[in-house]
Amino acid sequence: xxxxxxxxxxxxxxxxxxxxxxxxxxxxxxxxxxxxxxxxxxxxxxxxxxxxxxxxxxxxxxxxxxxxxxxxxxxxxxxxxxxxxxxxxxxxxxxxxxxxxxxxxxxxxxxxxxxxxxxxxxxxxxxxxxxxxxxxxxxxxxxxxxxxxxxxxxxxxxxxxxxxxxxxxxxxxxxxxxxxxxxxxxxxxxxxxxxxxxxxxxxxxxxxxxxxxxxxxxxxxxxxxxxxxxxxxxxxxxxxxxxxxxxxxxxxx
Amino acid sequence: xxxxxxxxxxxxxxxxxxxxxxxxxxxxxxxxxxxxxxxxxxxxxxxxxxxxxxxxxxxxxxxxxxxxxxxxxxxxxxxxxxxxxxxxxxxxxxxxxxxxxxxxxxxxxxxxxxxxxxxxxxxxxxxxxxxxxxxxxxxxxxxxxxxxxxxxxxxxxxxxxxxxxxxxxxxxxxxxxxxxxxxxxxxxxxxxxxxxxxxxxxxxxxxxxxxxxxxxxxxxxxxxxxxxxxxxxxxxxxxxxxxxxxxxxxxxxxxxxxxxxxx
Amino acid sequence: xxxxxxxxxxxxxxxxxxxxxxxxxxxxxxxxxxxxxxxxxxxxxxxxxxxxxxxxxxxxxxxxxxxxxxxxxxxxxxxxxxxxxxxxxxxxxxxxxxxxxxxxxxxxxxxxxxxxxxxxxxxxxxxxxxxxxxxxxxxxxxxxxxxxxxxxxxxxxxxxxxxxxxxxxxxxxxxxxxxxxxxxxxxxxxxxxxxxxxxxxxxxxxxxxxxxxxxxxxxxxxxxxxxxxxxxxxxxxxxxxxxxxxxxxxxxxxxxxxxxxx
Numbered sequence: 001x002x003x004x005x006x007x008x009x010x011x012x013x014x015x016x017x018x019x020x021x022x023x024x025x026x027x028x029x030x031x032x033x034x035x036x037x038x039x040x041x042x043x044x045x046x047x048x049x050x051x052x053x054x055x056x057x058x059x060x061x062x063x064x065x066x067x068x069x070x071x072x073x074x075x076x077x078x079x080x081x082x083x084x085x086x087x088x089x090x091x092x093x094x095x096x097x098x099x100x101x102x103x104x105x106x107x108x109x110x111x112x113x114x115x116x117x118x119x120x121x122x123x124x125x126x127x128x129x130x131x132x133x134x135x136x137x138x139x140x141x142x143x144x145x146x147x148x149x150x151x152x153x154x155x156x157x158x159x160x161x162x163x164x165x166x167x168x169x170x171x172x173x174x175x176x177x178x179x180x181x182x183x184x185x186x187x188x189x190x191x192x193x194x195x196x197x198x199x200x201x202x203x204x205x206x207x208x209x210x211x212x213x214x215x216x217x218x219x220x221x222x223x224x225x226x227x228x229x230x231x232x233x234x235x236x237x238x239x240x241x242x243x244x245x246x247x248x249x250x251x252x253x
Numbered sequence: 254x255x256x257x258x259x260x261x262x263x264x265x266x267x268x269x270x271x272x273x274x275x276x277x278x279x280x281x282x283x284x285x286x287x288x289x290x291x292x293x294x295x296x297x298x299x300x301x302x303x304x305x306x307x308x309x310x311x312x313x314x315x316x317x318x319x320x321x322x323x324x325x326x327x328x329x330x331x332x333x334x335x336x337x338x339x340x341x342x343x344x345x346x347x348x349x350x351x352x353x354x355x356x357x358x359x360x361x362x363x364x365x366x367x368x369x370x371x372x373x374x375x376x377x378x379x380x381x382x383x384x385x386x387x388x389x390x391x392x393x394x395x396x397x398x399x400x401x402x403x404x405x406x407x408x409x410x411x412x413x414x415x416x417x418x419x420x421x422x423x424x425x426x427x428x429x430x431x432x433x434x435x436x437x438x439x440x441x442x443x444x445x446x447x448x449x450x451x452x453x454x455x456x457x458x459x460x461x462x463x464x465x466x467x468x469x470x471x472x473x474x475x476x477x478x479x480x481x482x483x484x485x486x487x488x489x490x491x492x493x494x495x496x497x498x499x500x501x502x503x504x505x506x507x508x509x510x511x512x513x514x515x516x
Numbered sequence: 517x518x519x520x521x522x523x524x525x526x527x528x529x530x531x532x533x534x535x536x537x538x539x540x541x542x543x544x545x546x547x548x549x550x551x552x553x554x555x556x557x558x559x560x561x562x563x564x565x566x567x568x569x570x571x572x573x574x575x576x577x578x579x580x581x582x583x584x585x586x587x588x589x590x591x592x593x594x595x596x597x598x599x600x601x602x603x604x605x606x607x608x609x610x611x612x613x614x615x616x617x618x619x620x621x622x623x624x625x626x627x628x629x630x631x632x633x634x635x636x637x638x639x640x641x642x643x644x645x646x647x648x649x650x651x652x653x654x655x656x657x658x659x660x661x662x663x664x665x666x667x668x669x670x671x672x673x674x675x676x677x678x679x680x681x682x683x684x685x686x687x688x689x690x691x692x693x694x695x696x697x698x699x700x701x702x703x704x705x706x707x708x709x710x711x712x713x714x715x716x717x718x719x720x721x722x723x724x725x726x727x728x729x730x731x732x733x734x735x736x737x738x739x740x741x742x743x744x745x746x747x748x749x750x751x752x753x754x755x756x757x758x759x760x761x762x763x764x765x766x767x768x769x770x771x772x773x774x775x776x777x778x
Binding site: 096 | 736
Binding site: 150153157 | 309311329330332334335336338340341342344345346355356358359387389
């Protein structure tokens, strides 16, 4: 068995073991059922509630907000990154801002956004973009930096137009780093939107979880929580695997 | 020579503004007739790569003119020139076959013709076994072969090579030299090779230009007189030793100057 | 390089420095101008303008109410940060040295990073109840994993020759860690501390924002609830200033700058 397979096996065993342990502790009463319900019941609750369709609106709302924030973050982020890359003076000025951006908790601006834009989707989208776009800008800059100058010379030798140079040489060369920025963007947009809904919102899955908590409806709450966690893990997992595939060609593996 | 040269440099000078300001090259006068295999040797930093940039149209001379096939170059690479760079310019996201076919993406040739040319270039450079591999899985020498095949496929009339075998070991270099000669004979192209290896220049070329330390100028032109059908076994010819000795005697002073400057 | 060329290069560098300082000043003014514009355009409903905020902040800093909340946040934060860094450091070192365990754990940790941890808050509240322990738990929840991952990475990237040297010198595992591993990994560890700092602060503040009666996070939200815009703007300003200052300090200590190829 290869080492990678062995690690995967152990990992699954550890995770399954932990879930099993939790299940046993809950069922035997070591853990108070008012605090945490057994994982099996979480799964049942999730299938129940999601299947019943009562949360379809919330799901649609949350996912559409996340996707919108993600797309905007990527679009604005790559454009801004490309612009900064062209102007080294502008880049020098903005660099310290980017470096310290993620040291500030973006959340603290959320109440301000709500006061500015009302209680709806708009502040959530803005929050998502504010969380995700700088990561895209940073990775775009890094990706463009990584394009070896000899490839640009190659483009000139082949007399490629600027558009073709961008599409056939620059973008493929920068893609690994760009993609890792996109991965971060999805993760941050998802976290931003759901956290925003949780704290201060009237719609969406985040709000539904908060509402269930405040109504002491533990079953619904855990069911929804599990759903959100599974979606987050799956979405990020897909991008992670995709990234691995792209990288494998370019490595000596 | 009555025939107009294939490529010519007239009093070409190249300055860089800096800081610091550098007089990198020239004045250079050079005329290469069609089909010649011409090499340039010189100490490091003498402006060999700058010369190649100017010759290919990648950069413009500060003064003087560059002509290719009778027409002056204006800072653009004209049709018919192929360049193989010193650094690895293989595209890591494309397979060997896709890399080789890269230059033909914009050509009006039919798919079938493109595939034919690609297959021919790939097998000519001994890459047929690895056609579907990716550059990351190949050695440095093979990657350079991919870059040469990529140039070949465009059927260039002038091929410029900037220390293409610099990163390879001696034996591989000798074999690659033979391949280069084969390529030269088969395509009938004019070849300009920049190299720091005197033996390589002496054994491969029709003529060798020796450059001075910066600012680079030609201080010697050596005709080798080799027959067209030649390969690396020419090292056993008595003239080979004489030629290499002459190159070194011209070059030694300049190399010492460069080292003294660096110290 | 000749003397003349050297002087030339130095003066060019000085003028570049001056241009940068000028640009930075322009950027700062631009930010203040936007702040002012937004503040006055919304007639102080969302944000209060810079000068007003500054004046309010001045008064605020003299009230004991503010310092009550600030120390509450500080206490929770320090405890959370201490726990995150020490546990994170220890776990990171273990996972870094024990390669297989590290291989098993890393995707799990990385996965935890991408989860919206806010959805786990109710669980934390149910376990810890409202109050300080919940806040500390939120903070640790955010700050622990990055610290572990950074330390793990640092140890893994260590040149193997260092560990071999420790073995040749017959150092005990504890001494190997303290005398060889930690000093060698220090730059990456400081970087991890920097990231963990910001995230722990984030966790503590969010915890306060909806589950506490004390702390700067609570102050912010209650300011919104009472429509006391200068208060919320002032609190945001304080938090931003502290966060950026701490980050800059740790960047300097860690000796790292955002590097760029020429």
